[in-house]
Amino acid sequence: MEGLRIRVRGQVQGVGFRPFVWLLARELGVTGRVLNDPEGVLIEAYGPAATLPDLLRTKAPPLSRIDGIEVTPITGEAPTDFVIAASEGSGAETRVTPDAATCPDCLEEIHNPSERRFGYAFANCTHCGPRFTILNALPYDRSQTTMAPFAMCADCAAEYTDPADRRFHAQPVACPACGPKVWIEPHHDAPLAEAAARLHHGEILAIKGLGGFHLAGDARNAGAIALLRQRKMRPAKPFALMGTLDTIRQYAAPSDAEVALLQDPAAPIVLLANRGSLPSEIAPNQSTLGWMLPYTPLHHLLLDLLDGPLVMTSGNLSGEPQVIGNEEAREKLAPFVDAFLMHDRDIARRIDDSVERITPHGPMVLRRARGRVPGTLPLPKGFEDAPQTVAYGGQMKAALCLIKNGQALLGHHLGELDEALTWEAFQQADRDYSDLFDHKPQVVAVDLHPDFRASRHGAARAEAEGLKLEEIQHHHAHLAACMGENLWPLDGGEVAGIILDGVGLGPDGTVWGGEVLLGDYTGYERAAWLRPAPLIGGDMAAKEPWRNALARLDQAGLPDWADALFPDKPLAMARMAAERGLNTPQSSSAGRLFDAVAACLGICPDRQSYEGEAAMTLEALAQKAPPEEMAFYYDINASGSRIDPAKMWEPLRNDLENGVSTEIIALRFHSALARAFACAAVGLVQQGRARAIALSGGCFQSALLLDLTCHWIEAEASSLGIKVPVMHHTKTPANDGGLALGQALIAAARHLG
Amino acid sequence: MNMMRLKQDTVTLAHGGGGKAMRDLIESVFTSVFQPDGMEDQARLMDTALQEPGARLAFTTDSFVVDPVEFPGGDIGKIAVCGTVNDLAVGGANPLWLSAAFIIEEGTEIALLRRIVESMRIEAEKAGVRIVTGDTKVVGRGSADKVFITTSGVGVIPAGRTLSADRIQEGDVAIVNGVLGDHGAAILAARGDMMLSTDIQSDCQGLDHLMQAVCAAADVRACRDATRGGVASALNEMAEACGLAIEIEETALPLRTEVKGVCEILGLDPLYLANEGTLVLFVPEDQAEAALAAMKTTEAGQGACIIGKAKKGPKGQVTMRTLFGGARIVDMLVGEQLPRIC
Numbered sequence A: 001m002e003g004l005r006i007r008v009r010g011q012v013q014g015v016g017f018r019p020f021v022w023l024l025a026r027e028l029g030v031t032g033r034v035l036n037d038p039e040g041v042l043i044e045a046y047g048p049a050a051t052l053p054d055l056l057r058t059k060a061p062p063l064s065r066i067d068g069i070e071v072t073p074i075t076g077e078a079p080t081d082f083v084i085a086a087s088e089g090s091g092a093e094t095r096v097t098p099d100a101a102t103c104p105d106c107l108e109e110i111h112n113p114s115e116r117r118f119g120y121a122f123a124n125c126t127h128c129g130p131r132f133t134i135l136n137a138l139p140y141d142r143s144q145t146t147m148a149p150f151a152m153c154a155d156c157a158a159e160y161t162d163p164a165d166r167r168f169h170a171q172p173v174a175c176p177a178c179g180p181k182v183w184i185e186p187h188h189d190a191p192l193a194e195a196a197a198r199l200h201h202g203e204i205l206a207i208k209g210l211g212g213f214h215l216a217g218d219a220r221n222a223g224a225i226a227l228l229r230q231r232k233m234r235p236a237k238p239f240a241l242m243g244t245l246d247t248i249r250q251y252a253a254p255s256d257a258e259v260a261l262l263q264d265p266a267a268p269i270v271l272l273a274n275r276g277s278l279p280s281e282i283a284p285n286q287s288t289l290g291w292m293l294p295y296t297p298l299h300h301l302l303l304d305l306l307d308g309p310l311v312m313t314s315g316n317l318s319g320e321p322q323v324i325g326n327e328e329a330r331e332k333l334a335p336f337v338d339a340f341l342m343h344d345r346d347i348a349r350r351i352d353d354s355v356e357r358i359t360p361h362g363p364m365v366l367r368r369a370r371g372r373v374p375g376t377l378p379l380p381k382g383f384e385d386a387p388q389t390v391a392y393g394g395q396m397k398a399a400l401c402l403i404k405n406g407q408a409l410l411g412h413h414l415g416e417l418d419e420a421l422t423w424e425a426f427q428q429a430d431r432d433y434s435d436l437f438d439h440k441p442q443v444v445a446v447d448l449h450p451d452f453r454a455s456r457h458g459a460a461r462a463e464a465e466g467l468k469l470e471e472i473q474h475h476h477a478h479l480a481a482c483m484g485e486n487l488w489p490l491d492g493g494e495v496a497g498i499i500l501d502g503v504g505l506g507p508d509g510t511v512w513g514g515e516v517l518l519g520d521y522t523g524y525e526r527a528a529w530l531r532p533a534p535l536i537g538g539d540m541a542a543k544e545p546w547r548n549a550l551a552r553l554d555q556a557g558l559p560d561w562a563d564a565l566f567p568d569k570p571l572a573m574a575r576m577a578a579e580r581g582l583n584t585p586q587s588s589s590a591g592r593l594f595d596a597v598a599a600c601l602g603i604c605p606d607r608q609s610y611e612g613e614a615a616m617t618l619e620a621l622a623q624k625a626p627p628e629e630m631a632f633y634y635d636i637n638a639s640g641s642r643i644d645p646a647k648m649w650e651p652l653r654n655d656l657e658n659g660v661s662t663e664i665i666a667l668r669f670h671s672a673l674a675r676a677f678a679c680a681a682v683g684l685v686q687q688g689r690a691r692a693i694a695l696s697g698g699c700f701q702s703a704l705l706l707d708l709t710c711h712w713i714e715a716e717a718s719s720l721g722i723k724v725p726v727m728h729h730t731k732t733p734a735n736d737g738g739l740a741l742g743q744a745l746i747a748a749a750r751h752l753g
Numbered sequence B: 001m002n003m004m005r006l007k008q009d010t011v012t013l014a015h016g017g018g019g020k021a022m023r024d025l026i027e028s029v030f031t032s033v034f035q036p037d038g039m040e041d042q043a044r045l046m047d048t049a050l051q052e053p054g055a056r057l058a059f060t061t062d063s064f065v066v067d068p069v070e071f072p073g074g075d076i077g078k079i080a081v082c083g084t085v086n087d088l089a090v091g092g093a094n095p096l097w098l099s100a101a102f103i104i105e106e107g108t109e110i111a112l113l114r115r116i117v118e119s120m121r122i123e124a125e126k127a128g129v130r131i132v133t134g135d136t137k138v139v140g141r142g143s144a145d146k147v148f149i150t151t152s153g154v155g156v157i158p159a160g161r162t163l164s165a166d167r168i169q170e171g172d173v174a175i176v177n178g179v180l181g182d183h184g185a186a187i188l189a190a191r192g193d194m195m196l197s198t199d200i201q202s203d204c205q206g207l208d209h210l211m212q213a214v215c216a217a218a219d220v221r222a223c224r225d226a227t228r229g230g231v232a233s234a235l236n237e238m239a240e241a242c243g244l245a246i247e248i249e250e251t252a253l254p255l256r257t258e259v260k261g262v263c264e265i266l267g268l269d270p271l272y273l274a275n276e277g278t279l280v281l282f283v284p285e286d287q288a289e290a291a292l293a294a295m296k297t298t299e300a301g302q303g304a305c306i307i308g309k310a311k312k313g314p315k316g317q318v319t320m321r322t323l324f325g326g327a328r329i330v331d332m333l334v335g336e337q338l339p340r341i342c
Ligand SMILES: [Fe+3]
Pocket: A394, A474, A478, A501, A502, A503, A504, A697, A698, A735, A736, B342
C-alpha cells in the first residue's frame, strides 16, 4: 500500500511532538508509527495522510520549532494501528529543550479548586515547566533529573504513560501527593501567605526559582528597595521586576510586540519604557525598567496574594553568580534577607533570567540565558559540512558555542571568568554542552587575547586533544556573529562591519574597539577606526570614566577643560603615565569614548558602579531630547581610515557652557558617532567593496545608537542613490555574549575553505 | 688608600682589557672593600656547620638588572646581596658565602660603583655572609645599562629542616612579613619621575635573621621570596606544588596607603608588584601565633600578618575573597597585562 515517510527537523524532541502526531493520526484515521531518531522525528503514515504534513506545521506543540519537513512516498504493508515506536539511533542533535514558563492549561489547573493540582507550586506538563535547569545527565529522563528523588504517584504515572494526556512523558510531572514541596524559613504553616505578608511589610525575601535564587521585595516600597541596595552593596545597577500583565500595564505601556515577548515561553526580562510611577531607586537614571511575568506556578501563586509588582534581583554576593543550593543560600544570603521561600527540587544548573527588549528594528537580546538555552540556531548556507567546532568566547560575558550538523548551540550567559564560581560554571558548561550535543570537535576557536581565561582554556584543550586551534580577532568575531545570525551565506561576499565595542586585542598589539571592518567569514581588513587614545591605567579606564575624558580632552588640545572638570583627580600623574606609556595602551575603543562624554557631562565621572552605567545613563539622557536634535551632530571627522573625535569637544563644551541641556548634548554626540561610522561603512558599499553593512559590538545594546546608525546609513545611502542591506542582532547578543558564535563560524569557515 | 690609583672618574673599555687599568679598578673599587685582608681568586670554604650530621649544602645564583640602579631605599648592590641571601634563606639555609660578578657599561661613574659596592658590603655584613670571589667585565656603551650584577650564594641547611611547597597541608595559614609592593612602587616612582610623594621606599632587605627566628619557633612548611611577579606569583607557585587551593583575604593584605594610591592611579595590582624583602610562608594553623611572634622579634618581620590559608579546591588555584565577599581568581602573571574589560 502507498504511504508517506515524513521527516521533521528542528526542535521536535522533548516537546510532546510524538503524542501530538499520535493524536493527529488517530483523528485522521491514519495508521503507521512515529519515532525519535538522531535527525529529529520520523513518521510513517498510511491511509488518509495527505493533509498530515500541513497539520504538523499549523498545529505543532507550543515548545516545538520546525526547521524543515521532507515527505517521500513509500510502499509497504499498512499496519492496523498508529503507534509511538521506540527511539532509533543515538547522537540526537539536542535532546533537552529550554525551560518554559507555566502554560495556560497548567495555570488554569492551579487556580481551579476542583483540580488535584489546585494551589500546587510545581505543576507542569509537556508544554511547560523546568527542563535544562533540572537536568543532571543525558538522556533527558526523569531518573537523570533532580526530580529523581520524587517517585511518581499512581495518578501522575497514569498521566505520564497516556499518549492522550498533556503530561505524556513530561519528565518533571508532579502533584501535591508525590512532588516537591514549598516551605518558608523561619517556619510558618502557610508559606506563601507568610511570604506575601512579609513582602507587604517591606521585608526582603530569598525565593528559590528555576535557575537560581532571587532576592525579592515590594517594588512600590522605596524603603524596601533602599534596604535591598544597601544589603547587597549595589548602589545603582537596575533591579528587575516581576508582575502580572495587569500589574505591568499599570506601570508601563507595553506594545503588542512587547506583550508577545513577555508572554513568550522563555519569559525573559523585557525592558519597557519607564513611566516613572515606581520608586526611582529601582533603576536610577535609566529610561527603562526590566519586567518579567511570573514563570513558575510558585511565582504565580505568590503574585496572586500580592496586588503589585516585586523587585526580583538575582540572589548572589556582589560579583558572584546566583546561589542555587538551599544550604548555600542559607549561608550566603542570610545577611540580605528576612526569610527564605524554599523548596526541595534541586537546581542542577545555574541560569540567569534572559534580558531582552523590543527596538524599532525588532527584538534585541541583552542577556541570553533561561528559556533560550539550549535552543539551537540554524547556520547560514555553505556551513552544511562545517567541521564540529567549539568556540570559547570572551572574558567578561562568557558564553561558549558548539557547531555540529549545520546547527549552532550558543550557550548561556555565564559572567566574568575571573570570578571563581563563574569559572567553575564555565568548565561545567564546557563538559555539559559537549555531552548534550554529543560533540567531538575537530576545531577549537578562541579570542586572540592570551589573557582571557577562555582563550587559555581552549588552547589547553586543543593542545591536549591534538585539535586545530584558531585564534580569532575579537571584532572580526563580532562581525561574523552578526552575519551568521542573519544567515549571510558563506559565499555571500564581503560585508562592512561597524563594530562599536569595549576593547579587544588587535593583531597589531594595540587595543581595538571602534572599527569598520571589511570582511567575510574567513578574513577581514581594518578599513577605518576611531583615532586611538590611551587607556590610562589599563582596565581601570573601563571603571573610571574621568580617565577617558582626560585622554580625549588632552588629545583634542583642551587640557585646561580637563583641569577644570576634574580638579580632585591625580591628573599630573595620569598624564605622566600616559606620556611614558606606563600601563596606558592605545585604544580605538568606542565604549571608552561614551565614557569620556559621560564624564564631561557629570555622569559617574569617578566610577561606574556597574558595567555600562555611564553609557546606559548617557543613552537614557539622549532618549529624552527632542529627536530632531540629531540633525545637529558634532563634528567627528571621518577621512580615509581615520575617524577622529578631536573636533567635537570644543562645540560640546560650548553647548554645555551655553546652557544647552545634557539631554541634547548626549543626543548630538550619539548622532555624530553613528553618522561618522555610517558614512565610512556606506562608502565601502558605494565603492563596491562591501555588499552589506553589519552592526555589532557591545555599544549596539543601545537601542538609540542602533536606531541612529540605521538612520544615517539609510540617509547616506539614499543621498548616494544606492541600496544598502543592513544586518544587526535580534536573536543573539551584540556584546560578548554572542562572540563565541562568530568565533565558531570563522574557525569553521577556515576549515571549509 | 688604593683609591688614589684610579685617574678617571668613569669606567673605560681599558678597565676591561685585562691589564693594569683593570687590576687597578678591581683592587681600588672591589677587593679593597669586600676583602680588606687580601683577595683570593678562589674561595676555599671551611665551615663547621657543614660537618653537622644531616646538614645539606644550598647553592643559588641570580642576576640583577634594575632601572634605575639607585632608588629610594636602596640600589642594585643592595638588591644583589639581599636577593641571593633571601634565595638561600627562604629555602631554609643559613647563608654563608657569596660571589659577585659585575658587567659594567663603559662610561659608568666610578663614584656610582663605589656606592653600589659599599651598600653590598653593608648588606653582606648585616646578613653575616662573606663575598669571597668575584669578576668584572666592561662592555661598550649601550651593551649594558650602567651595571649588571650576578651573585651566587652558598649556605647550609641545618639537619631536620625541610622547606618544600609540597608539605603545605589543608588549613595551613599563609603569612607575609610586612607590607606588599613597596619595592615595585618605589622603582616605578623613581623611574617615572611620577610626582609621587617620595615616601615610598623599596622594602629591599635581608630575610635571613627572620627566617632563622621563625624556623626555630614553628614548623615552616614552605617559604617563597615574593620578588618579581609579587605575592601573586609566589602563591601560585606554592599552590601548584602542593596541589591545593589557596585563598587570601583582600582585607587582610598589608598595603601602605601610598602604594595603594599609586596602584589605583596606574591601574596596577599590588599583588603583582615586585618586592625585595617580602616573603610568604606557610605554617600549621595552630603554630601561626608562635610564628608571628618570632617574626616580630626581627627587623624584617615587624609587619608580619596572616593573609590567607590553604584549602580544598581546584588544584593550584589561588583566589582572593574580596571586600564584597566574592572570590576572584589570582593568576600567575603572563607577560604584560593588556586590558580585558569589553
Ligand atoms: Fe566585545
